[in-house]
Amino acid sequence: xxxxxxxxxxxxxxxKYMVYIIFMIVFVLFAIFLGGQGFLNSNNLMNILRQTAMxxxxxxxxxxxxxxxxIDLTVGAVSAMTAMFVSLILASVNSIVxxxxxxxxxxxxxxxxxxxxxxxxxxxxxxxxMGMMQVVRGxxxxxxxxxxxxxxxxxxxxxFGIGNVGGISVLILWTIxxxxxxxxxxxxxxxxxxxxxxxxxxxxxxxxxxxTAKVKIIAFVMSGGFAAFAGIMYAARMQAGxxxxxxxxxxxxxxxxVLGGTSMSGGTGSxxxxxxxxxxxxxxxxxxxxxxxxxxQQTIVKGLIILFAVAISNVAQKMxxx
Amino acid sequence: MxxxxxxxxxxxxxxxxPVLKGVDFPLKQGEVHALVGGNxxxxxxxxxxxTGVYAKDAGDIxxxxxxxxxxxxxxxxxxxxxxxxxxxxxxSTMTVAENIFLGEEITKAGMRQTAYMNQKASxxxxxxxxxxxxxxxxxxxxxxxxxxxxxxKAVAKEARILVLDEPTASLSDSETKQLFRMIRDLxxxxxxxxxxxxxxxxxxxxxDSITILRxxxxxxTGETKNMELDDIILxxxxxxxxxxxFDWKERAYDKDGKDILKVSNLKVNEKIKDIxxxxxxxxILGFAGLMGSGRTEILETLFGIRKKLxxxxxxxGADIEIKSTRQAVKAGLALVPEDRRKQGLxxxxxxxxxxxxxxxxxxVKSKFLVDEKAANAMVKGNVESLSIVTDSIDKRIxxxxxxxxQKVVIAKWLNMKxxxxxLDEPTAGVDIGAKAEIIDLMRMxxxxxxxxxxxxxxxxxxxxxxxxxxxxxxxxxxxxxxxxELKAEEDLQYAIQKKS
Numbered sequence: 001x002x003x004x005x006x007x008x009x010x011x012x013x014x015x016k017y018m019v020y021i022i023f024m025i026v027f028v029l030f031a032i033f034l035g036g037q038g039f040l041n042s043n044n045l046m047n048i049l050r051q052t053a054m055x056x057x058x059x060x061x062x063x064x065x066x067x068x069x070x071i072d073l074t075v076g077a078v079s080a081m082t083a084m085f086v087s088l089i090l091a092s093v094n095s096i097v098x099x100x101x102x103x104x105x106x107x108x109x110x111x112x113x114x115x116x117x118x119x120x121x122x123x124x125x126x127x128x129x130m131g132m133m134q135v136v137r138g139x140x141x142x143x144x145x146x147x148x149x150x151x152x153x154x155x156x157x158x159x160f161g162i163g164n165v166g167g168i169s170v171l172i173l174w175t176i177x178x179x180x181x182x183x184x185x186x187x188x189x190x191x192x193x194x195x196x197x198x199x200x201x202x203x204x205x206x207x208x209x210x211x212t213a214k215v216k217i218i219a220f221v222m223s224g225g226f227a228a229f230a231g232i233m234y235a236a237r238m239q240a241g242x243x244x245x246x247x248x249x250x251x252x253x254x255x256x257x258v259l260g261g262t263s264m265s266g267g268t269g270s271x272x273x274x275x276x277x278x279x280x281x282x283x284x285x286x287x288x289x290x291x292x293x294x295x296x297q298q299t300i301v302k303g304l305i306i307l308f309a310v311a312i313s314n315v316a317q318k319m320x321x322x
Numbered sequence: 323m324x325x326x327x328x329x330x331x332x333x334x335x336x337x338x339x340p341v342l343k344g345v346d347f348p349l350k351q352g353e354v355h356a357l358v359g360g361n362x363x364x365x366x367x368x369x370x371x372x373t374g375v376y377a378k379d380a381g382d383i384x385x386x387x388x389x390x391x392x393x394x395x396x397x398x399x400x401x402x403x404x405x406x407x408x409x410x411x412x413x414s415t416m417t418v419a420e421n422i423f424l425g426e427e428i429t430k431a432g433m434r435q436t437a438y439m440n441q442k443a444s445x446x447x448x449x450x451x452x453x454x455x456x457x458x459x460x461x462x463x464x465x466x467x468x469x470x471x472x473x474x475k476a477v478a479k480e481a482r483i484l485v486l487d488e489p490t491a492s493l494s495d496s497e498t499k500q501l502f503r504m505i506r507d508l509x510x511x512x513x514x515x516x517x518x519x520x521x522x523x524x525x526x527x528x529x530d531s532i533t534i535l536r537x538x539x540x541x542x543t544g545e546t547k548n549m550e551l552d553d554i555i556l557x558x559x560x561x562x563x564x565x566x567x568f569d570w571k572e573r574a575y576d577k578d579g580k581d582i583l584k585v586s587n588l589k590v591n592e593k594i595k596d597i598x599x600x601x602x603x604x605x606i607l608g609f610a611g612l613m614g615s616g617r618t619e620i621l622e623t624l625f626g627i628r629k630k631l632x633x634x635x636x637x638x639g640a641d642i643e644i645k646s647t648r649q650a651v652k653a654g655l656a657l658v659p660e661d662r663r664k665q666g667l668x669x670x671x672x673x674x675x676x677x678x679x680x681x682x683x684x685x686v687k688s689k690f691l692v693d694e695k696a697a698n699a700m701v702k703g704n705v706e707s708l709s710i711v712t713d714s715i716d717k718r719i720x721x722x723x724x725x726x727x728q729k730v731v732i733a734k735w736l737n738m739k740x741x742x743x744x745l746d747e748p749t750a751g752v753d754i755g756a757k758a759e760i761i762d763l764m765r766m767x768x769x770x771x772x773x774x775x776x777x778x779x780x781x782x783x784x785x786x787x788x789x790x791x792x793x794x795x796x797x798x799x800x801x802x803x804x805x806x807e808l809k810a811e812e813d814l815q816y817a818i819q820k821k822s
Contacts, residue, residue, distance in 0.1 A: 188434055190427035193416065197424050200413035207395055207411050208475075209425035267415040 016261050019276045022309055026280060030287045037290040044286065046169065052282030053171035054079065054230040055249060059256040059274040060182035061226035064219040065125075066257050067186075069199035069266025072220060073129040074114060075227035075253055076246035077136035078107050082231030084140050086156075087149035087241025096156050100232065107228025108221050110136060115217030133250065140243040149241040161236025171233055175275075178226065182271045195219060199266020255306050256281055281306075326384070327351040327514050328403070328483055333371060333381035341367045343538040344381070349483065354505060354515045356525040356546065358554060359535035363753075365518050368535070369485050372516075373405040374398035402482035406472050406489060414461035419443035421460055422475045446478045450504055466497035473504060477513075484508070485516045488751060490524060494612040495818075502528055520753065521780075522551050534558060558754060570786050570805065573768065575604035582638060582773040583742055589632035590616065590623045594797035597633070601742065606764055606774040608788030610781065610818050615794040617777040618660055621744045624775075625657040626650040637741070651680055656735035660746040660777075662724070666731040669720040673712055674701045676719050676730050681737045704733035709759065725756025732763060742773040749783060761787050781814050793817045 030039050038044050058075045065072045082103040089099040110132060117128040151157060163170040186192040197205035198212045205212050227246075234245040258264060259280060260273025284305055288298040330347040334340070342364045349355050359365050370376040372383070374392045383390055385401045392398050398405075412421045419440045428435045428442070443456035452470050460468060469489060476484055486505075490498045505515060505528060517529055525532065526546060534542040534557040542557045581600040588597040594616040601607050609617045622628045624635065626644040634641055637653055644650045650657075659665035667676050678685065678697045685700075687693040701715045708729045712722055719727060728748055735743060745764065749757040764787050768774050778784050784791055785808065793801035793814075801817050808814060 184433075189432055190429055190434055193420055193424065193427060193434065196416060197413045197420075200415040201411065204411035204413050204421075205424065207405070207407070208421075209396055209399060267413065 016270065016273070018309075018312060019260050019273050019280065022259075022312070023276050023280050023283075026283065030283065034287050034290050039287060039290055044290075046172070048279065048282045048286045049175070050169045050171045051286070052278050053169075053175045054233050054246070055252050055256055055282070056175045056275055056278040057178045057230045057233070058223075058227050058249065058253045059260070059278050060178050060271055061219070061223040062253045062257045063182070063186065063260070063262050063269050063271050063274045064195050065223045066254070066262045066264065067199050067266055067269030068195045068216055068219045069202070070118065070125040070216055070219060071129065071254065071264075072111075072114065072125070072223040072227075073250045074110055074133045074136055075223060075230070076249035077133045077140065078110050078224055078227040079231030079234055079246035079249065080243050081110075081136050081140040081143075082107055082228040083235035083241040083245050084143050084149065084243060085241075086232055086235050087151045088143070090151050090153045090156060091149055094153060096153065096159075099156070103232055104225055104228045107224040107226070107231070109224070111221035111224025112217065114224065115220035118220070119213035119216050137243070144241075144243075146243055151235060151239050151241065157236045157239050159236065160232050161234075161239070171237065174229075174233065178229070179271065179275055186269070186271045191215070191218070196267060196269065199263075199269075201267070252278075252281060255310075259306070259309050280309075325350060327386060328372075329384040329387075330368070330372065331382045331384070333368060333383075334379045335364075335367055335371060335376065336379055341538050342371075342378075345535070345538070345540055346543075347372075347533055347540075348543075349514050349516065350531070351514055352509055352512045353530040354509060354517050354528055356517045356519065356529035356532040357535070358519070358522075358525065358532060359558060359753075363535040363558075364538045365535055366487070369405065369487065369516065369518065372398070373403055373485060399479065399481075402480065403485070404476035404479060404481035404483070405485040405487065406469070406476060407487055412460045412468055412472060412475075414459070416460060417456065418447070418454060418458050418460060418463075418471055419456035421471060422446065422456070422478050424475075426479065443474075443478070446474050450474055450477065450507070451500075464497075466493045466501075469493065469497075470501065470504065473501075473508075477508065481513070483514050483516070485518070487518045488520065489517070490519065490521060495815075496612070498524070520751070522554050525554070526551065555754065571765075572806065573604075573606075573765070573789060575602060575768070575771075575789065577602065579603050580639065581636070584636040585624070585633065586636075587633040588620065588623065588630065588635065590619045590628060590797075591631065594619055595632070597799060599792055599799070599802075601773040601775065603773060604768050604771045605789050606768050606776055606787055608784040608791040609775065609777045609794060610784055610791050610814060611794035612818060615818075616797040617794055618746055619797075620794075621657060621746055621775065621777060624650070625655055625744065627657075651738060651740075654739075654741035656738060656740035656743045658728075658731050658735060658743070658745040658748050660750070662728055662731060662751075663720075667719050667727060669718075671719060672716045673705075673710070673719050673722065673730055674698070674715040677701045677704055677715075677734045677737065680734055700737060701733075704730075704737065708733055708736075708763065723753070723756075725752040725759075728752055728756065728760065729763075732760070736767075740772070742775065743767055744775040744777075746777045747779060748776075749778065749780060757783070781818075785814060 062072060062075065085106055086099040086103045089095065089102055114129050114132055117123045118125050159170060161171065165173060194205065194210045194215050197210055198215045202212050231245060235241050256277035257274045259277030260270050262269035262274065284302060285298065288301055293301065326348045328349040330345065333342050333345045335342040345364065345368055347368060357365050367376060371378045374395045374397050377393060383392055390401055392401065413424065422443045423439050428439050440456045447454060447456065452474060454463065454467060460471065463471065489501060493501060517525065519525055526549065529546045531544060532546045532549065533540055534554065536558060579602050582603045583601040586598045589595040597620055611617050619628060623630050626647045626649055635644065642653055644653060663669060674697065678701060682692060685693045685697050698715065704710065705712065705715060710726050710729045712726065719730060748760050752760065761783060764774050764776060776784065776788060788805050790805060791803045791814065792799055793803065795818065803817065
């Protein structure tokens with residue numbers, strides 16, 4: 001009897017649910033200890049979602065990239081460059097359509113270059129995107145010589161940053177839209193399976209007739225495009241383009257995706273998990289501020305929590321194997 | 323009409339040196355055609371050309387008498403050709419059904435029809451009598467089961483020609499039987515199969531015809547009906563010495579001497595929990611048993627890879643606790659592991675780097691610099707004494723043939739001058755010539771009054787070299803046989819099938 005019971009417990013994929021368990025525990029702890037400081041205030045909770053919107057959106061595509069066994073470090077830089085493009089175009093011709101097209105087009109193009117470097121030149125994704133990150137970030141600084149570019153287009157700012165629909169921030173609505181698309185694409189289409197197969201066993205995928213190079217390229221293009229959209233959200237929310245947007249976001253995105261149960265080596269992944277990973281980090285951030293920690297202390301605690309969470313899900317994964 | 327479903331004519335291929343020198347390979351509809359040859363004879367290359375992994379330099383391929391160009395795995399698939407790989411090509415993180423339909427998902431308006439695919443997969447599995455749920459993750463299945471899923475995958479894709487590369491290498495006997503049933507079944511449905519194996523008995527049992535390659539050319543092709551083991555070996559070795567080396571020679575050693583190793587009540591896990599045996603100086607002790615009988619686990623525990631949960635291990639009369647592989651090596655143990663490519667070698671390193679790996683700490687001059695001269699001399703000595711075939715000791719190990727790779731693994735441990743060497747399936751995927759050499763190495767080692775633990779699924783090998791054989795079943799020792807008392811392989815075969 002005993003062993004049967006153990007068996008059943010072992011069958012539960014703990015690593016998959018870990019993010020939700022940690023999320024609940026952290027939420028309850030914060031609610032108890034920081035309830036007095038207004039943590040549970042609906043404004044505060046909305047604020048958490050609003051602040052994490054960009055990371056959340058980028059994490060959708062990053063889940064595909066990492067499930068395919070790749071990594072994309074350019075996302076933060078792409079969001080900054082896109083914000084610069086968008087603000088400059090709005091300042092000169094004031095066309096939202098043109099601004100969006102060029103911004104998203106730029107992001108997709110960076111993704112395409114990343115994808116080609118990885119698949120055609122055979123560069124490791126880490127190095128290819130690390131170099132690309134520097135190039136793009138440098139470009140964002142160079143284009144206006146580090147000066148910020150204000151955006152006066154109220155419609156643009158409202159649509160993508162500061163507006164509300166029925167009391168809910170457009171940032172949250174956009175996030176939801178991206179997740180719906182991402183979840184369907186990942187869980188329901190053959191592309192989702194091909195992505196997992198590419199990361200899980202590339203040879204097997206190839207011999208099954210999956211064009212793994214194409215899968216990787218599409219994942220990188222998505223990542224670039226989604227990062228560009230995050231840049232549009234940054235620009236609209238701050239009503240300006242700045243080269244410094246999204247600094248360090250690539251790391252936050254990776255942390256969110258890994259917390260969400262996607263393996264760094266590919267083959268497993270969860271888009272919903274990435275959302276929870278992203279919000280979890282936003283929540284911790286918010287709570288640390290409420291608790292009155294200095295930004296130096298916040299950084300340390302954030303780092304420790306990421307290590308702790310990843311270690312736990314790693315242990316859970318090992319438990320499953322035994 | 324030639325009557326062939328597939329015909330390869332005059333296939334040539336070179337990688338710097340010619341590997342295939344104009345090979346003809348005909349395959350009849352509904353036959354099982356064995357492809358045999360030593361390592362490096364060109365079997366894999368020929369099959370990789372047939373399945374579109376490599377491009378041929380010259381020659382033609384006909385499918386149903388029509389000339390076809392096969393330039394990619396995709397082209398091969400379009401011609402109904404599928405390869406079942408030696409190294410499994412399933413995605414372990416995905417389910418059985420997802421694997422079966424990988425690359426050919428059934429979608430409706432872009433959405434995967436999960437329920438429908440699961441049902442379809444279930445039908446295919448049922449038809450092939452594979453008892454597994456389509457929703458099971460492949461990572462949770464045994465090797466044997468995964469192999470059958472792989473065949474199911476090819477069948478689901480309507481493959482008419484299957485290439486099976488060493489399909490039984492990691493299967494137990496009952497799994498092998500199930501596989502053979504499946505092969506017969508597929509054959510009855512008109513599927514043609516190319517069967518690559520080093521196991522001659524299997525070939526004689528399952529194959530209708532046979533093609534034997536040697537040095538990139540065909541040396542024999544015909545029906546298996548009138549063939550015997552000796553004929554095959556003769557063709558493979560080219561009329562040189564036959565497999566006399568597989569014959570048992572009684573060896574002299576002190577049967578009443580001291581135990582070099584004594585294991586009492588060793589507990590590895592809940593299944594393998596009461597293992598006791600001893601090993602004398604100069605003795606070769608074999609472990610026989612089916613897949614999953616616990617042979618590998620016992621060796622791994624002795625070597626400190628797995629945690630010992632109970633029992634005692636005495637080495638030369640003194641209790642020792644081995645908690646890490648480092649301690650095991652220091653205590654004078656060596657393990658030639660089951661999976662040469664994953665556990666035995668650093669594939670991207672050179673022969674030399676691999677051969678000196680455990681030894682390198684001791685090979686220093688001026689306190690911390692590696693003594694390259696001494697290392698080179700030692701490795702050159704290894705190459706010579708083990709007759710490893712390579713053009714240089716700096717050659718990357720993955721460019722060597724399987725047999726030569728295995729000899730490097732053995733060399734790296736011999737350099738440590740161990741007291742006890744444990745070998746886990748050392749002859750898997752190795753040609754007959756190299757097998758005989760590995761068996762001789764074991765004998766040589768034992769002659770030096772050292773101890774050998776030898777795990778193998780090839781009963782002929784156990785019969786050839788062991789002084790004593792311990793039989794395991796499901797984690798329990800079910801028998802201990804003196805080699806002298808064994809009359810025939812059938813007796814041993816019978817012993818490993820028994821539950822108690």
